[in-house]
């Protein structure tokens with residue numbers, strides 16, 4: 186049984202068909218990238234997988250449970266727009282991603298947050314507010330928040346789009362480390378085909394007919 190199972194997924198917003206029959210199975214520990222032109226339904230697919238979008242036709246299950254029945258609570262999502270709490274500092278924004286039963290002020294949790302802030306290259310900015318950060322920095326706070334929960338399934342919507350080249354390479358490699366070390370199942374949405382091929386085991390191409398799978402490409406590359 187795949188961790189993510191999508192069968193005949195259709196999603197319409199009023200007159201717009203966003204997804205028109207998507208079938209997809211993602212195995213445990215797989216890293217799948219979803220590419221395709223703007224508007225082809227990539228974000229919609231992630232929102233459905235995350236359980237945020239319960240209005241759709243077809244079957245979508247995470248760990249064998251239908252997302253409309255609650256799905257799995259072990260799914261983390263990193264949004265394209267960082268959506269940070271603007272009244273909270275970086276540390277508090279990252280802490281939002283911790284599991285609900287973890288006290289963010291407990292020493293182990295504080296250490297974990299510091300570590301996450303460091304991995305996204307924001308040491309020294311723990312006390313900064315979102316309005317003091319650049320777009321790329323805000324995006325990295327959002328990434329740290331998504332990793333804080335250490336979910337077994339991680340859904341990422343263009344997580345590197347606002348980063349400069351060097352920071353992007355760092356963060357991509359960090360994501361690969363997490364994936365390899367934690368065995369996380371990853372679905373990453375990107376318009377950047379090069380990024381998809383570099384990171385993923387398998388690349389799913391949406392498009393052609395609006396919001397349907399055009400191709401599935403197995404990527405076989407040797408990473409450094």
Ligand code: ADP
Pocket residue numbers: 198201202203221222223224225226227228229230
């Ligand atoms: P992508 O992430 O590939 O750019 P989206 O999933 O955001 O694509 O959008 C797919 C289609 O659905 C687009 O035509 C978009 O305009 C439309 N759409 C997305 N979200 C909404 C919404 N909340 N209301 C109406 N139309 C939407």
Ligand code: ADP
Pocket residue numbers: 195196197198202203204205240241242
């Ligand atoms: P309802 O009639 O209550 O909307 P449906 O199961 O027919 O329930 O559809 C649920 C959602 O699935 C719809 O709101 C729409 O977004 C999407 N949907 C259903 N059928 C299609 C289709 N043929 N093409 C695209 N999206 C669809």
